Amino acid sequence: MVSRVVFGRGSFNQLNEILSPKRLNTKAPFIFLVDDVFKGNAWLTSRIPLSYEDKLLYISAAEEPKTSQVDALVEEIILTHKERPSGIIGIGGGTLLDLAKAVSIMLTNKGESKDYQGWDLVKNPAIYHVGIPTISGTGAEVSRTTILTGPQRKLGINSDHTPFDQVILDPELTQGVPKDQWFYTGMDCYVHCIESLNGTYLNAFSQSYGEKALALCKEIFLEGSLDVQESADKLMMASWHGGMSIAYSQVGVAHAMSYGLSYLLGVKHGVGNCIVFEHLEEYYPEGVAMYKAMREKHNISIPQNICANLTDKEFDIMIDVSLSLEPLWENAIGKNWKNIITRQKLKELYQKM
Structure with a gap:
């Protein structure tokens, strides 16, 4: 189960307070995976607490998340940063939340993400990861799976290491959904x-x-x-x-x-x-x-x-x-x-x- 959750309008403003104690050091960044629909939306993005070497990556949710996409993100993070991140924060709908869960798992487990599609194949705990849904219904914020389309099948990484360590449920973030x-x-x-x-x-x-x-x-x-x-x-x-x-x-x-x-x-x-x-x-x-x-x-x-x-x-x-x-x-x-x-x-x- 998700071990920590906050709920309420405006609770997104607690993000800095939540993340600060989890920062490993100034060289270990927080990586924010954000739905690119929010690109240029200062109402949300200006409240993301970037410090030191933190990185904000805008990602399109136009397609379902893929194992190849997860592997590419993990490689980019490893090559860009000298130290393992302090945490992965997913901000968006089910696609972004599943990507955040999968990336956090693959930063501590060898091989490719397609190797972990199935039930209880993950050996090592994921790095700290936070889910912040901006649309409601998928249940990705609470589930123990991350649904990915791989080269041979569409199947989740189902494991006890998949659920988020922290979830922020702020209904204000769902305004404007078509x-x-x-x-x-x-x-x-x-x-x-x-x-x-x-x-x-x-x-x-x-x-x-x-x-x-x-x-x-x-x-x-x-x-x-x-x-x-x-x-x-x-x-x-x-x-x-x-x-x-x-x-x-x-x-x-x-x-x-x-x-x-x-x-x-x-x-x-x-x-x-x-x-x-x-x-x-x-x-x-x-x-x-x-x-x-x-x-x-x-x-x-x-x-x-x-x-x-x-x-x-x-x-x-x-x-x-x-x-x-x-x-x-x-x-x-x-x-x-x-x-x-x-x-x-x-x-x-x-x-x-």
Whole structure:
């Protein structure tokens, strides 16, 4: 679990107070990985406490994070600075938070990041790392994984060394998020709840967090009685609770299939979950019905026919990626999932998207 967290509007201003005791020495910098959407945004960037040899790196979140991107960042940091950094701070959405987690791991573990895609492969603790989400829903701020697209698959570095040492939850930082993006990442949180609460891995711990996150999602996306600030505050907490729920259980069909879309077509994670979830009535009938009510209420258009012109070989690539995520399928279907989820079944589902 994340060991330290602060929450509240304006809590981003505590960043210097939080980081200062963690500085190893004046030659060991803090590296800030910041979504490049904030480039030129002095309201946020002027409050980043740069000192000594600290470095701010703007990174585009236009594409899902890649293992090659992680390796390039680690190499740049090693070549630029004589000493190992005091810490890595990720400021942005799920992409930036996952990059920050992965870079902090790879600064203390040999090899390439693709070598650590899987469960509990990381041997050495990561360096100190901090997560500061600027959009709510992904749960990346609290999860024990960092989702990366590698040369052969899209899979997380899942380990006890992955979670952030410190998280700052400041709902003010989410202002200005475009409505579509707000919905897509919010639905990522919602799908976390549905897949956790309907999974075979469900336990009392994950259920308590999942039920709270689901209640918050209903309040935010269905009831519509909250003002803008209260909605932002509650969505940030829904994201946290949803992430905690899947950390102690697992996700399911939507995520397994979304990874295939992302790997082959580069579809962003939140959008991919929505595209897939449109067609999962067989597995989550009540959840899909509620999702569609939310989509209609907020007048959101989901991309259609993205798989219309794919070849059999391309369908096979997506199916291979999806089937490789065995814990997700076992959570969703049960231990006999391989007798139920066939390649033909997945192809028929993908053909609807």
